[in-house]
Amino acid sequence: MLRVSNLVKYYKRTLAVDGVSFEVANGEIVGLLGPNGAGKTTTLRCITGIVQPTDGVIEIDGINLAEREEEAKRRLAFVPEVPTPYEMLTVLEHLRFIAMAYQTMTRFEERAEALLRRFELFDKRNDLVLSLSKGMKQKLAVACAFIHEASVILLDEPLIGIDPKGIRELKEMIGTARQESKSILISTHMLDTAERLCDRIIILRKGVVIAEGSLEELSRRAKMGEDATLEDVFLSLTEESDRVEGTDIS
Amino acid sequence: MKALIYLELSQLINSIKNILRSPKRLIPTLLIVVWVGGWFVQGLLLLVADSPSHQKPDFGVLREIPIETVEMIVFLFLSIGSALVVYGAFSSSMLIFNISHIDFLFPTPISRRKVLLFKLLKDYLKLGMWIAFFFLFLGSPVYSMLRVSMLPWGAVSIAAITALALTVLNLAHTINIVFTLGYERLRQTGILIKAVIILVPVSSVAYGLYHFSRTSNGIAGIVSAVESPVMNVVFAPAKWAAGLFLAPLTGVTPEQWGQFGLLWLLAAGSFVLLLSRNENVYEPSLGVSIKFAQRRAAARSGDFAVLRVAAMREKGSRRVSGLGVPPFGRGANAFLWKNLITRYRLYRTQLVLMAILPLLVVAIMSRFLPADLKRGAPFVLTYLVWMLSLSAQSEIRSDLKYANTIKPMPIKAWKLVLAQVISSVCYLTGGVLLLSGYLWLAVPEARNETLVVFMIIMPSLGFANIAAITIPSLMYPDISDASQNYLCSVFSFLLTLFPSVLTIITLLMPKMLSAPIYVVVTIVCLINILFGMAGVVLSGELFRKFDPTSD
Structure with missing residues (x-):
């Protein structure tokens, strides 16, 4: 389970995230949505320990990231938005490095083969990463996230650049991970995908959570009908937030 | 640590294989290796050939060398360089990681301290090699002309400059980590330290001007400024390193051995201080690492327009500066515009x-x-x-x-x-x-x-x-x-x-x-x-x- 409580992040004097709190329960897929500059990437970077929160608590499976960082990170997998894998490693070496870093070398060959076959990278296992296309690099990044048995999976725009078959495989893997009681947080701009994949949606705007809940709950909040899509709801809620802010200023 | 060693070794081996497999990469690499190797061997030959056992030093020329002036110039260079590095550390990190590290290494459970240690060892090894390279390629022909061997005191010079560089870098990294993450809390302290860094050269210039006004001698004024008590105290390590810069000519006195030991003590102490910090070392390096990656990609492409754009992006250019050309023409003329x-x-x-x-x-x-x-x-x-x-x-x-x-x-x-x-x-x-x-x-x-x-x-x-x-x-x-x-x-x-x-x-x-x-x-x-x-x-x-x- 992932729990973020009152997360605040300042970059020098710029406030990027302002008191964000949410939970992703076991076996739940949560979508993190928001316009550009909403604070999604900063939130993910805080959860992965890449940046240090100014305030707030992040717990992964009940382990406080600030207090027991290595233990917490061992339970976490992360797929960056535009991954840049190590170009001078082969595909298999890349997976091996990640497995070594997470200290999960048991049955590595078997697990790696299964993952590589699933993402159609098996034939390229001995090729250098520099020879891979953008989509293949994205698939490799996803494979790296699944090579260790993480209980919390963070995906930052995971479907961009992947071919239709790869997208289907990834969606299936995400589904499987949910069945295995893993907590999945997906940050994305692809609203139709989020609508189909996610159990719950969190909408961030200017570093603040402006709405949270299932599509039905969000539709009710946006005062829209049952047939409203996530796109309708998202635009309505973010525009409403803009209007409220405009009123406050005036 | 095992994973980090595996990562570095695999990348190194694959890079070598990658070069060996392609004649297009192998030929330029061989040419560069032969060229650099030639210089290196020549430098070594000069060292051996000009050892004191072969020839006596050219004392006539040696007497003419203004050793004190050279030491003063080196001291000035080292102290200004140190001050600039430390001052710059308040606004920008010098720990540059590659983007793959940010994407794939930072989120792993490998401890930050281990990652930092590995990174520093790699960077410092490169730095030491560059300093040795500098001394060997520039120093050995000069010493050869003077018929003075660079051995063994040249090694002391290299080690002294390296120790100073390590101390300054460790200090700069520590300052950057501490002040980036404690921006609000330590703002006043930061301003105070920066003011001191600025005041030292300002006070030295004032000291030099005072001497100039009394003696009307420009050179004496400059010497007084560089040798001012404030400069000598604040930049004492730079002074010690400058004193050892010409060690092959001057030898090393017992007092200088003490200074040499202190320089290495400072390097080791600052290294321990840096590694003892608990702040997140990844965060301050994010911005500079991304900038550096963009610059490297632009340089690799060999595309000058891309380099120009990368430089503008780094400078944060958003608006057009200078005069504008009003739009004109159609078709090819519009293209010209x-x-x-x-x-x-x-x-x-x-x-x-x-x-x-x-x-x-x-x-x-x-x-x-x-x-x-x-x-x-x-x-x-x-x-x-x-x-x-x-x-x-x-x-x-x-x-x-x-x-x-x-x-x-x-x-x-x-x-x-x-x-x-x-x-x-x-x-x-x-x-x-x-x-x-x-x-x-x-x-x-x-x-x-x-x-x-x-x-x-x-x-x-x-x-x-x-x-x-x-x-x-x-x-x-x-x-x-x-x-x-x-x-x-x-x-x-x-x-x-x-x-x-x-x-x-x-x-x-x-x-x-x-x-x-x-x-x-x-x-x-x-x-x-x-x-x-x-x-x-x-x-x-x-x-x-x-x-x-x-x-």
Whole structure:
């Protein structure tokens, strides 16, 4: 389970995230949505320990990231938005490095083969990463996230650049991970995908959570009908937030 | 740590294999290795050959060396360098990780301290090697001439400078980590430290001015400033390292051994201090690592336009600075307008430098050249035109990446090429006029008819040259391919040689044939324009057949 409580992040004097709190329960897929500059990437970077929160608590499976960082990170997998894998490693070496870093070398060959076959990278296992296309690099990044048995999976725009078959495989893997009681947080701009994949949606705007809940709950909040899509709801809620802010200023 | 060692070793082995597998990569690598290796062996041979057992030092020359002055200059250099590094650390990190580390290593459970330790060891090993390289390549020929061996005291010099560099870097990294993450909390302390860093040189200059006012001796004033008590206390480690810089000449006194030990103690202490910090070392390095990756990608592409854009992005340029060119024309003219406005979009410092550097060259020329040579200074304009034409090639080749957008436009290919060439000629003419103006102002001997003639002819020569270099640019468009770059350069050189030589020869004709100068100028301009138009037509035909999708 992932729990973020009152997360605040300042970059020098710029406030990027302002008191964000949410939970992703076991076996739940949560979508993190928001316009550009909403604070999604900063939130993910805080959860992965890449940046240090100014305030707030992040717990992964009940382990406080600030207090027991290595233990917490061992339970976490992360797929960056535009991954840049190590170009001078082969595909298999890349997976091996990640497995070594997470200290999960048991049955590595078997697990790696299964993952590589699933993402159609098996034939390229001995090729250098520099020879891979953008989509293949994205698939490799996803494979790296699944090579260790993480209980919390963070995906930052995971479907961009992947071919239709790869997208289907990834969606299936995400589904499987949910069945295995893993907590999945997906940050994305692809609203139709989020609508189909996610159990719950969190909408961030200017570093603040402006709405949270299932599509039905969000539709009710946006005062829209049952047939409203996530796109309708998202635009309505973010525009409403803009209007409220405009009123406050005036 | 095992995973990090695996990562580094695998990458190293794969890089070597990757080079060995491809002749295209192997040949340049071998050439570089042979070149560097040659220097290295030569340096080592000099060390061995000039050991004291072979020859006695040249005491006559040695006595002439102003050791104290050299030490003072080194001290000044080291202390200013240290101050700048430490001052810069308040705003920018010097820990540069590659993007793969950010994406794949930072989120792993490998402890930050281990990652930092590994990174520092790697960086410091490289730094030590660079310092040794510097001493070996520059120092050994000098010491060889003096018949003094660099061994064993040269090693002490290298070790002392390395220890100082490590101390300064460790301090800078620590400051950056602490002050980036404790920005609000430690703001006042940061301001105080920065003020001290600024006040030290200011107080030294004041001290020097005081001495100057009393003695009216400029040199004594400078020496007093550098040797001021404040400088000696604050930059004591730089002073010790500077004292050991010429150790092969001066030897090492017991007191200096103590200073050497202190330098290494400081390096070790600052290293421990840095590693003991609990702050997140990844965060401060994010911005600089991304910037560096963009710069490296731009440099790798060999595309000057990309480098220019990367530099502007780093400077945070958002708005257009300088004068604007109002939109004009349709079709090819609109294309010309686009080229005119995009080419000068540089950041302000670059624009200022471009205006100042030629003035500096002219000022040096005016100060040091004999009068005869100064009268012939306008001939420099031919060289300038030739250089600017060749540099325009990189822009032309770089613009080919937009061929997909430009080719479907309903404009004849030769007209597009003409617009491209004319935009470059406009900039070249600007450069010629600027330098001519500087020559006119700063070099009285150059204020003659020749300068006026050259000013008139050079734009046409530029047109001929740029049109000529467009042909190989279209024949060999791939910037990332070394062989294409080579062929492109060779062809460009040969093609630009023709109009340049022709222009020079024709300009010398009036003296030989007693022909009126304006007739010769007209003929030269016409020949250049005809040559240029031929180049434009030929390039247009090549551009028409150019396949933007192929490599």
